Amino acid sequence: MEHDHSAQLVKMANQIGTFFQAQSPSDATLATNAIAAHLKSFWAPSMRVQLIRALEAGTATHLLPIVASAVRSHRENLMPGGAREAADAKEQFPQGGGDAG
Numbered sequence: 001m002e003h004d005h006s007a008q009l010v011k012m013a014n015q016i017g018t019f020f021q022a023q024s025p026s027d028a029t030l031a032t033n034a035i036a037a038h039l040k041s042f043w044a045p046s047m048r049v050q051l052i053r054a055l056e057a058g059t060a061t062h063l064l065p066i067v068a069s070a071v072r073s074h075r076e077n078l079m080p081g082g083a084r085e086a087a088d089a090k091e092q093f094p095q096g097g098g099d100a101g
Contacts, residue, residue: 036074
């Protein structure tokens with residue numbers, strides 16, 4: 001089920017967020033940058049897209065604020081192909097309507 005998968009992604013993203021927030025407790029910008037860099041480097045593009053879509057749809061309700069901030073502020077870079085592909089995807093699927101299967 002997609003919802004169960006999204007919940008698992010939220011759980012994993014929160015673990016990453018907790019780690020990086022503890023590494024930089026007084027610098028939220030450093031923590032959000034580190035969280036986004038980790039997601040970009042170690043998560044499959046499909047996982048990042050699903051997390052972004054869940055956040056935008058309001059279904060990632062248990063996502064830590066620091067993680068939500070990281071995903072929102074680095075959204076274009078987290079999309080597959082970076083900013084250029086993000087713009088193309090938004091144009092093709094303005095409300096996340098494309099389902100890859």
